[in-house]
Amino acid sequence: MATSMAAALAASLPAPSAAPAPPTPTYEAIPASMSKVIDIEAEIPLTCVQLDGMVVTKLLKHAREAPSATAHGLLLGLDLDGTLEISNSFPLPHHAGDEDDRSSKSVARYQASMLRSLKEVQADDSVVGFYQATTLGAFLNQTLVDTQAIHQEKLRHGGIVIVHDISQTARGNASFRAFRLTSAFLNAHKTSNFSTSSLMAHSLTFSSILEEVPLKIRTNPLLSSFLGTLMEPDESLASLDGELGTGSAIPPSFGVLEFGTAGLTRNLEQIVEAVDNYRTEEGNLAYLSRQIARERLKADQFVTKRKEENAARVAQGLAPLPEEDVARLFKIPAEPSRLESLLLLGQIDAYGKSLAGTASTGLVKMYAAKAGSGA
Numbered sequence: 001m002a003t004s005m006a007a008a009l010a011a012s013l014p015a016p017s018a019a020p021a022p023p024t025p026t027y028e029a030i031p032a033s034m035s036k037v038i039d040i041e042a043e044i045p046l047t048c049v050q051l052d053g054m055v056v057t058k059l060l061k062h063a064r065e066a067p068s069a070t071a072h073g074l075l076l077g078l079d080l081d082g083t084l085e086i087s088n089s090f091p092l093p094h095h096a097g098d099e100d101d102r103s104s105k106s107v108a109r110y111q112a113s114m115l116r117s118l119k120e121v122q123a124d125d126s127v128v129g130f131y132q133a134t135t136l137g138a139f140l141n142q143t144l145v146d147t148q149a150i151h152q153e154k155l156r157h158g159g160i161v162i163v164h165d166i167s168q169t170a171r172g173n174a175s176f177r178a179f180r181l182t183s184a185f186l187n188a189h190k191t192s193n194f195s196t197s198s199l200m201a202h203s204l205t206f207s208s209i210l211e212e213v214p215l216k217i218r219t220n221p222l223l224s225s226f227l228g229t230l231m232e233p234d235e236s237l238a239s240l241d242g243e244l245g246t247g248s249a250i251p252p253s254f255g256v257l258e259f260g261t262a263g264l265t266r267n268l269e270q271i272v273e274a275v276d277n278y279r280t281e282e283g284n285l286a287y288l289s290r291q292i293a294r295e296r297l298k299a300d301q302f303v304t305k306r307k308e309e310n311a312a313r314v315a316q317g318l319a320p321l322p323e324e325d326v327a328r329l330f331k332i333p334a335e336p337s338r339l340e341s342l343l344l345l346g347q348i349d350a351y352g353k354s355l356a357g358t359a360s361t362g363l364v365k366m367y368a369a370k371a372g373s374g375a
Helices: 002-012 032-038 053-065 100-120 142-154 166-170 183-191 196-202 221-231 235-241 262-315 339-373
Strands: 048-052 072-080 083-091 127-134 160-165 175-181 210-213 215-218
Touching: 048 053, 048 160, 053 083, 053 127, 053 160, 053 166, 053 215, 072 100, 083 100, 083 127, 083 160, 127 142, 142 160, 142 175, 142 183, 142 339, 160 166, 175 183, 175 215, 183 196, 262 339
Parallel strands: 048 083, 048 215, 127 160
Antiparallel strands: 072 083, 072 127, 160 175, 175 210
């Protein structure tokens, strides 16, 4: 009886109405005039680059496993209070011997896939720059400059390129430096004008193409404590070290005592090759300059001759000949770009500095070894 009454009561009640669906939020694009007001961080100048310890490990691993010095990839992170915090990175594939168009499309697809995957797992997916491995400190080339110019145009704080020197790491000194293009070079790059007059107007030399940004490496407190304990003496390990008796978890390494003369030959070869490339480039520029001078001389002679003919015709009471377009009659080539010469000079300077540092360190070690041997 009670069940039938409950059923009848339920049947007499009005059917519950479906809950209204929440309205779909709509987003409006931020006007260009308000973007700078809302994006306060963009107005704070970049003063420092902070590299996470995990990123350092990834860069070292990629540079060691990559063929020669072709290791490059993207840097991810954010900028906060003038500090560019790089918290993650991933390498980009290197396609040796592939066509440029196919290679660039493949790299673009891989990059988009990686960023999409990072976003799905809620990891940092904001590109803040890229990294490049190099040897003997020579990293200035056309590809690096063009890539950095695109990043500084598209990214908020211009992006940063981290240069990792493999040769320094092989000698026990992990070398990481942060660079970005100077405003003077960007102004010349936007117009694609690197003629002699443009270089003089922008006061451009190979040393003013890039400006270095201070870089510091950050590790989490747990890792810092672990590294600190590795170097502290431990009495329980003292008996295992034999005669040294340091008691440290990391045994002493005598690799730093190597003279390091093996790399001098390679360094000298790179300098000779860079100088030969520079002389070849200067020869090409001189040839093009002579061609331009010959064409301009022909145009000037034509203009002078036409003026003399018109002066003679006017003196005879005849109508002067029309002045024809010199640029149409004479194809005067544009002044060649001197950017490649600047980049080659930068490479020569980097090789020279690397040679000076290696040679000076080697000389000190040799004198120390001579003094220690009692000779």
